[in-house]
Amino acid sequence: MRWYKSNLTEVLEKLSTNIHDGLTEKQSNERLKQVGENVISDHEKVSRFYLFVQQFKDFMVLVLLAATLVSGLLGEYIDAIAIMAIVLLNGILGYFQEQKAEKSLAKLKELSAPVVSVFRDGEWISISSRYLVPGDIVKLKTGDRISADLRLIESKGLEVEESILTGESLPVHKHTDVISEDVELADQHNMAFSGTLVTRGNGLSVVVATGMSTAMGQIATMLSSTDRMPTPLERKLEELGKILIVAALLLTAAVAVLGIYQGHPIYEMFLAGVSLAVAAIPEGLPAIVTVALSLGVQRMIKRKAVVRKLSAVETLGSATVICSDKTGTLTQNQMTVRQIFVPNQQLNVTGKGYQPKGKFMINDHKVNPLESKPLTNLLQHTLLCSHAEVMNTKGKYHIDGDPTEGALVVAAEKAGIHRKQLSEFKSIYEIPFDSTRKRMSVVVEDASGPRFVITKGAPDVLLKRTSWIQEGGKRKPFTPNREKKVNLVMQQMAQSALRTIAVCIKEIDPQKEYQDFQLESDLTFIGIFGMMDPPREEVAESIKSCRQAGVKTVMITGDHVHTAQAIAKQLSLLPLNGKVMDGYQLSNLTDEALEEVIDDVYVFARVSPEHKLRIVKAFQSRGHVVAMTGDGVNDAPAIKASDIGISMGKSGTDVTKEASSLILMDDHFATIKSAIEEGRNIYENIRKFIRYLLASNVGEILVMLFAMMLAMPLPLVPVQILWVNLVTDGLPALALGLDQPEKNVMSRPPRSQKESIFARGLGYKIISRGLLIGIVTLIAFVFAYHKNPNHLEYAQTVAFTTLVMAQLIHVFDCRSDSSVYARNPFGNLYLVGAVISSILLMLLVVYFEPLQPIFHTVDLPYTEWIFIVALSAIPTFLWVPTKN
Missing domain, CATH: 2.70.150.10 (Calcium-transporting ATPase, cytoplasmic transduction domain A)
Structure with a gap:
């Protein structure tokens, strides 16, 4: 069609x-x-079956399956079937993890x-x-x-x-x-057309085609790739995984060679070595990281922050500066006109929010606004130059459109002036608002009168284009003396934390064509609105929390310097020696000069989008990790250039949202603070389960290596190694990813982006705890074996249970950087549930008779458990000097 x-x-x-x-x-x-x-x-989406098959493509798993086949051919049918079942179960768990991650990412895309x-x-x-x-x-x-x-x-x-x-x-x-x-x-x-971008103006349209039509x-053009790129952390862990694979293979090869040298059957040591390699190599680490990231992102959604790029989750923990818009982010975004100035008359306006009810007062005396021709004239012209509509939904008033325009429309309705009363006026042309121009204009035609231009915008911009002033119903020259009076009124409003909007008009010849710049010159001033957007109640506390966390908050606004300064003081954002800089000063500074003073500036007023980009780059040049908020199309370059681009979910334009990595669904500054807190926590949780997984793997390898070096029998058989890996690695590691933030997470300085994943003593903790887990498991095996040297399976069962219990107790130590005593063990019920589940699975293979021959286990007397638990607790509760 x-x-x-x-x-x-x-x-x-x-x-x-x-x-x-x-x-x-x-x-x-x-x-x-x-x-x-x-x-x-x-x-084309990957089928579920293909996704399931993908779980078994890992080289080590294929080697294990081949070794299991050899085992079966040699008559070890029970071992072969058991190992196959464990590999299958492990694949099912991996499949569900990937499914959960995919669903989380799909939900993010939809949000x-x-x-x-x-x-x-x-x-x-x-x-x-x-x-x-x-x-x-x-x-x-x-x-x-x-x-x-x-x-x-x-x-x-x-x-x-x-x-x-x-x-x-x-x-x-x-x-x-x-x-x-x-x-x-x-x-x-x-x-x-679909996929294109509105760069200017506004309009009305009807949908003629959707989707693939x-x-x-x-033309089957994708707007963006649907493939998810790995985050920097995932790439870093992937590289780490390759190093760990080499180390694990060398160690397991050493175990196998030593075992063969000591006379153990070749196929038995080959199977043991492969099983140990499969258990020790953290091939599932990237998948668990993805799940942890996506689970953390789900928590952020509940806190009204939608993450568009998973890499932002990592970067949030490193943020040192938040460059925030004032309107709607630091303030309530409920503009209300408080004062109106028409030449030689100043009025106060009462009322709250967007409810069109209020009084007009002069010196505490109520006046009828319709009896003041200059005021009526100002309100009518302002209404014609605004697109916002006052909506009443179930008794609750809200604005459809720009909040600033909404405040002006509400002021007109408070005076009894409504848009339907001005139906004889027709808007025939518009110069849309632009944050660089700081003004908008409409050309209006009166059915029975002349054609005229209405311009509204920043007073300091409009006054430069003004030649006349409407006084006493007559147009008079805008003399320096009259301009001085208007500027004084504007300054007084700004010092009272009021945002100011000026309105000018100009009559034009309907027979003549005008360029845009001609329409907005030689204007006649008719009035100023002073409006208040109150600070959000929770913002001052959030700014304080960010400051304690080493994150500086900077206000960036297009408002007058005095207005911005007054709001900043109310929010405790501006310290005693903090500087305020306006757009004019900023324009006169070179990039190098700006970099020298940027750390001392807390408020930027009267700035343009181009200034925002310079501010971001200046902070970055000083080594800061910058979070930048914005809502307009012109904010997109600064948001894209920042380390963490943040767009407004309510007031933000689509192009700004696309340029951002984080969307605030409620436009609140407090949500940024919550997102930083959550981002830090997600990173710390990833460190926790890396610590847990690697320490456990080190313990598994070392117990086998030490036994071979001491010319002892195998402390663990292959099927037990795989079961330990399945029981202790999966659920507890995921549960650590759900851990709540530590109390001091927002009192620590921001993390350096160059920081290694093993920084702050993590590498030392992994080696020391892993070494202890290996030693206590070996001790348990040696004691049990020497007590009954003719019953190897008994000793192996003791070693198996000690290893599992040592790892499950150690998981609680991983919840804090300081010690196991620092946190309530019941503070993470998911972890408690995961540990209980793992213990039950361990007990199942020990005491359930049909499984005993499969897992080479025997019943243990209850008195043995005192010895096992006591040994298992040593790696966690024994004091080991921590290297930070």
Whole structure:
């Protein structure tokens, strides 16, 4: 269907929709069933069977299976079947781990999918873009990533960057006119296509195609790779794994050679060596890291932080600077007009939030705003220059649109001025707001009067373009004396922590064409709004916590210097000797000069997006790991350049979210603090189970090596080694990944990104505890064997149970860097449950008679357990000097 050749009436009729009510919920559900979800199909998914088979592709597992086959051919059927069963069980556990990780990552992908504003049942609602259907009426605004193919209904300065589809790097200006001739995709200027980006303006559109029916779907172009790249930590661990594999193979080879030299059967030592290698090599470490990362990410979701890139989880623990927006992040993002200035008159406005109820006061006396012509004139013009709408959902007022515009609309409604009363005015052209220009303008046509421009924005920007002032119903020159009075009012508002917005107008000739710069020059000043966005209650405490954690918080805002400074002091963000810098000062500094002073600056005011990028790079040049927040399309470069890009889930544009590695679902600064805390904890939990796994593996290898060196019988048979690996490695290691943060996690300095995984004494703890686990297991074996030298299986059972118990007791020591006494053992019930499960599985093979011949175990008298538990506790409770 060539939608660009049809007029809007035909398009809406063919799609059975209308712009007054949109689709009904019933219609949208029926269409969703017919056309499917609005997604570009991923590459062919790996079948579950293939994923299961992948668990057995590891070289050592294949060698073990081959060795098991040899065992079976030599008549050792029970051992062969037992080992095959353990390998199968291990594969099943690995399969479920990978499935869980994949589901977690898929959930993350869904959570970070674009949200669109759609008109259904006569109301604007926000939905995930995957639920869009043909016929939906959709709003477009600057920064949106377009999620379906659209026919434009309304375009106000709308420009779309379509390079992903057409290769054209410059944004394309869009209109709604019918295109009569046949044109290529790049020339369909009344259409917007899935995957492209709104760079300017806003508009209204109707969905004509979704999913694989879009232009993007038809050419099978993927917007981004669906393959997950390994994080730096995973890559580091993969390299570590290769080193450990070599070390483990050398040690197990030594065990096998020594055993053969001492007269043990070759096939028995070969099988023992391979079993030991399989148990000792941490081939499952990357999978467990992925699961731990994804489980940690799920916890972060509960704390309102969506991680788009797993590498951010690691980087969070290293953050030293948070560069934060003020509005909505440090403050409540509930702008409320508190003061209004019209020439020679200043009013206070009461009321809270977005409820359109309040009084207008002059010197504590209530006034009727409709009796003041300058005030009515200001409110009416401001309403015409705003897109926000006040919504009332079940008695709760909220804003659909920009919060600043929302505050202005609420102020007008408090005065009894509503948009429907201004229906005779028609907006015919718009110059959208831009954070660099710090202003927006609309050209409005009065059905019975002239055409005029309304411009609103930062007062210091507008006053430079102002030549006139509206006083006493007349236009008068904007003399230096009058400008001084206006600047004084603006400064007083800013010192009261009020954000200021100025409004200007200009009458233009309808017969004449104007350039944008001409529309926004020679303006007439009509008033200023002073609005308050109160600081969030929890932010001051979060900033304090970050400071204790060695993380500096920096406020970056487009507000006036005095406003920013007042808010920073309220939040205890600005220390006694902390500096405040504005955009003008920043522009006059070279990069080198900025780097010299950047550590002393805590507030940047009146800055542009280009300044934000310079600030990030200056901090990074000083060796800082920078977290940067933003919401607008122009913030994307700074967010992408930062070490941890953070976008706003509510107010952020789609392009900012795509550039970020973390999305704040509630836009709260406190969520950043929580994310840093969780990020640190995830990294520490990964260190915990690495410590546990490697210490256990060292113990397993050493007990066998020491026995061979002492010319003793095998303390463990192959099937026992594999069972120890299955019982003690999997569940407890995963449970450590669920450990809650230690109390001092936010009182430690940030971790250096160059820090080795074995830093802070971890390598020493692994070797020392592993050595002790190996020694106590060997001692248990020697005592049991000498007590009854004719009953080798009894001694092997004692060694087997001692090794398992030593590892399971040691897991509680791994929960803290200091000692086993530092944390309540019942603080992680998942770990308690995992340890109890592992003990029960161990007891099953010891006391359940049908399994005894398979695992070469015998019943142990209960008195033996006192000896076993006492020995097993030594590696954990024996004091070993710690090297930090």
